[in-house]
Amino acid sequence: MAEHPTGIPIQLEPLVVRVLAPNPSPYTFGGTQTYIVGHDDLAVIDPGPDDPAHIDTLLRIIAGRPVRAIVITHHHRDHSPASSPLAAATGAPIVGAVPQHVTGDHPGLDAAFDADYAPDRVLADGEAVQGDGWTLRALATPGHTSNHLAFVLPETGALFSGDHVMGWATSVVSPPDGDMGQYMASLERLLGRDERIYYPGHGEAVEQPQRLVRGMLGHRKQREGQILRLLAAGPLPLADMTARMYVGLDPRLIPAAQRSVLAHLYDLRGRGLADEEGEQWRITG
Known part of the structure; x- marks a missing residue:
């Protein structure tokens, strides 16, 4: 099921390394993609589940370099739980999506909320974190969840799309927190942008993002x-x-x-x- 082996750093471009977490499922495809951005100092995007082997892998890749931020697109339990142990190990702040307390979880869905998610800083639309040679700017993309953020890397024209746009399937939009109207509006928002590539939370990089987004809108309208x-x-x-x-x-x-x-x-x-x-x-x- 995995599109490449878990625990192996893949250099996608000079500023971006991808690591696949060992949590494959019908809802996560091969697993959650964690992204490490930067050279001399770093950001870690969506560190994934609280899996000791995955966290150890991330720490080996970080190799003692300063981590400026642990960045969270949304706090589903396949994306954010590793933020706490990783913050404890690196001293980095947890930033990104606002915490939501959703009641009435539906058993059987892997994408349940991480109740322990506790960011040090919430990023509003347009706000950014920065390091040496890189910027991650928040782009509000609610719909999959009400608090979902994508992150733009303007230095290279990349966008980390979380679960809003994935490389293998369309997102689950699950009420009460998921909202189809917001999801469609967020897709329309992406159509007005020109990032060259999307790095999703699950699946391979999206190299023709505008084409995929148009297809996703058409699929939902269908x-x-x-x-x-x-x-x-x-x-x-x-x-x-x-x-x-x-x-x-x-x-x-x-x-x-x-x-x-x-x-x-x-x-x-x-x-x-x-x-x-x-x-x-x-x-x-």
Whole structure:
């Protein structure tokens, strides 16, 4: 499943090294990609799960160099838990996404929130951390989570896209914290930008990012149209709708698919196009 071996530093460009964490799953693909930015001083983006072997690997790569910041795109438990032990080992501050306390987690989804995430500094849209020869500027991209940030490396035209844009699949958008309207707006925001390459939280680097983002927008609009056509034929419960939309889907991914369909339905309800009666959804108007 892994696209390259875990624990091996891969030099993607002079300022960027990638390390794959050993946490493959149906929701993380080969695992979480941790990125180390810089030469003489460093930033570590999304250090990943609290896995001792992965943390030891990161410390070997850091090799005693000063770490200016441990940067978090969002605090799902496959992205942020290693921030605390890594901060303790390096003295670096944890910066990035604002902590969110989400209730009502849905068992079976690997992407549960890291309840222990405690940043030293929250970065607002446009704020940055800097080191010798590098800058990481926060770009608010809510939708996958309400607190999701991407980070631009203007020195090379790269963007670290977290789970907003991934290199292997579209993101799960799971209410109540995930919001399909915000997700679509964040994709539209990326279309107005010109970064040359995306480094995602999962999967390989995206070398034609504008093409992929346009495709992701088209895919979500296609799903929305599919929902409206199904509801036009009569009311349906969420489970039946998902089964008709995702024929042949890996059963392990059905809970995630249901959450994304529900996110579409909430968005349609907010726009006055669908509503819920009991356990069934219907078209309005």
